[in-house]
Amino acid sequence: MSSSNALIDLSTPGPGPFGFALRRSRLSFDIDHPSILALTTKILGLQSETAFIVTTRPNGAVVPHFEVRIHEEELDGKIERKLVLALTDALVRVYGERARAMAVVELFGIPRHRWGIGGEPAAVNAPIVSLNLREAALHLPGTDDAPRQLIRSVTDAVxxxxxxSVRRHVSVYIVGVPAGRSGVGGEVDPPPAG
Known part of the structure; x- marks a missing residue:
């Protein structure tokens, strides 16, 4: 496994639509079991403030990756953990427990005075949640109408x-990444067949 510019490369390779890799900078190792991954993440002290570059595995799978934009004032040091857990649980409700160890959640706090709606600074908490995952994961057998399920589940979580009172203000974007439309280290991931 290549670990260029990687401090930490935590991975749980396996079959299915999801793969898993998180990279920070300079040390690399593989983990092949979700409970070991969770323990290692805890030991290493990875937190929601840690910046991650999401990568894919050779089987064409991409990590389900949430990006949440929310008023900074809503983040109080306690709500972050609740929101990360609730969004992870939302993914699990649609894809099952196998998705839990693969979910990545990034929270971006934007000061209220830097967030505008209708030409005015926003007074209402209106979180924007983007979920990026491999396009194939939106059409899995046994997961009927995944985008609708994900939008409903994510909105419920927020x-x-x-x-x-926040429900009607939550925006959810499901982004299906086609195979060959992501890359790591300047190379298309997954590599073209052949």
Missing amino acids: AEVFGE
Whole structure:
């Protein structure tokens, strides 16, 4: 496994639509079991503030990767953990437990005065959640209408954390990444067949 510019490369390779790799900088090792991954993540002290570059595995799978933009003022040091867990659980409700260890959640706090709606600074908590995953994961057998399920599940998760009053303001974008449309280290991932 290549580890150029990688400090940490945690991975749980396996069959199915998801692969898993998180990279920080300079040390690399493989992990092949979700519980070992969770323990290693805890030992290494990885937190939501850690910046990750999401990569894919040779089987064409991409990590389910949430990016959440939210008012900085809503993040109080306790809500972050609740939101990360709720979004991970939302993914698990659609894809099953196998998705838990692969979910990546990044929270981006934007100060209220830098967030505008209708030409005015925003007064309402209106989180924007993007979920990036391999396009094939949106059409798995046994997962009927995955985009609709994901949008509903993610919206429920955000409302669970911030209260029902936020539900109608939550925007969810499901981004299916086609095979060959992502890359790591300047190379297309997964590599073209042949």
